[in-house]
Amino acid sequence: MSNYSRLVAIPAAFIVMQAFAAPAWDAATTYTGGEVVSYAGKDWKAQWWTKGNIPGAEQWGPWALQSGGTPTPTPTPTPTPTPTPTPTPTPTPSGSKQVGSYFAQWGIYGRGYLVKHAQTSGSAAKMTFLNYAFGNIYAKNGGYECGIVNKAENGGQDGGDGWADYQKGFSAGDSVDGVGDVWGEEGKGGLKGNFNQLKKLKAKNPNLKVFISLGGWTWSKWFSNAASTDVLRKQLVSSCIDLYIKGNIPYDGGSNAGGAGTAVGVFDGIDIDWEYPGVQGIGTNTISPNDKQNNTLLLKEFRAQLDALAATTGKKYGLTVAIGAGAEKIAMTEPGEYSKYLDWINLMSYDFNGGWDAKGPTDFHSHLYNDPASPRYLDPQTGKPGLAAQYNIDSAVKNLIAAGAPASKIVLGIPFYGRGWTGVPNINNGLYQSATGPAKGTYEAGIEDYKVLKNAAGSVFVHPITKQSWKYDGSTFWSYDTTDVIQTKLDYVKANGLGGAFSWSLDGDDSAGTLMDAMSKVSQ
DSSP, rough: OOOOOOOOOOOGGGOOOEEEOOOOOOOOOOOOTTTTEEETTTEEOOOEEEESTTSSSSTSSSSEEEEEOOOOOOOOOOOOOOOOOOOOOOOOOOOOEEEEEEEHHHHHHHGOOOHHHHTTOOGGGSEEEEEEEEEEEEETTTTEEEEEEEEESSSSSEEEEEEIIIIOOOOOOGGGTTOOOOOOOOTTOOOOOHHHHHOOOOOOOOTEEEEEEEETTTTOTTTHHSSSSSHHHHHHHHHIIIISSOOOEEEETTEEEEEEETTSOOOSSEEEEEETTTTTOSSSSOTTTHHHHHHHHHHHHHHHHHHHHHHHHOOOOOOEEEEEEEEHTTTTTTTHEEEEEEOOOEEEESSOTTTTTTOOOOOOSSSSOOOTTTSSSSSTTSSSSOOOGGGGGHHHHHHHHTTTGGGGGGGEESSEEEEEEOOOSSSSTTOOOOSSEOOOOOOOOEEEEEHHHHSSSOOOOOEETTOOEEESSOOOOOOEOHHHHHHHHHHHHHHHTTTTEOOOOOOSSSOOOOOHHHHHHGOO
């Protein structure tokens, strides 16, 4: 499927260093808002407290690119030969692997993706688990608790959508089983919305486990505070189990939905998506140097309370995490310790590069291996491989295992979307080139669903070193996974004894569930 034959060497003039008075960025240094550093030949200004966040590596990260500085070209570098990658070992029998995905709560609106579509696409039958994104945590009752509210998210990280969760009535045509939601006896409540659809999805797919995913990029504000003491940890965990596992969701009179026990049986476990322990995410999260140990203690408390409930119900409740793949994020946790309390670890092995670095260079966002020819491979301050060189799947997996995580508990993340740039010159098929800005996307600049990209103009190439595919039409560059690339990743999962694969997110796939079908082959 590829007419890509070899890499074209990057013009030496493309790689420059800039002389600035600002000190070089250091991963171990704590910066506060207003401080300026130099990284990758550019000046970056901290917008808020940050430690370990690579300037320019995150779309909504803490560093803002500054203007100024006079470029000083470095001497023409001696080209580094592109190494021959180590062949992927012949896959060994994998046994039963996890195959999962995320369902986005908000997908039922503009994206028009309903729980029903997980059934009609055939995806639900091929999954072992489905994470519902997301549940929020609120400052409440002198501590922090899980809750469900109806409040638009306006940047305060205190939003919620109880309407989508369990109050919206779905018609027969929009329902998993062809039966519409009913009003029920006045004042008695009941279950509607996505939660009821998930329950129906499970009824049709008995092997499917559904998890509530807590936090995510937007709603990780209170994790650090909530995990800071034993009392606060117990309060948070108890509230989350009561709400989502015991099903005691608030009664809403306007929709005659909810009430004590109405959501029992929807969720089989809890997924903690804290972005990130010890490393600032969105910019306004609580954060502490003690997050490293407290994250472990929080997961230990979740495991203890879930097991205590299991002893009374006779059911097994799952506990997982979703973690950042960056080396600086893994270093701020204790994988060897916290993994003891988990069923598995969802490794978010995507978003390594993207349109937040608006002028490029173009690069891959979910590549299996690093490429020494990438302009990001060497740290311009030291001339040696930098932290960004570890932004690839293989490095992330090795870092996790080296930190004590069992390989069998690592579940690899696969994106059902691409990241891209436009205004990219027709050199090297658009790879590692400058750009005029992020590519136009259906919902957001720089990002697009697989179901759109598969039909977009351009030629598809597969990089021989990174194993990532991209599409280029002479001006626009998209990095994304094809079914062939997914198979290469599944071979990696099996060869390295990993626990399986998951995706973000179901709504990015096409109506036939093409990518989920490819993922399901991990156990074959």
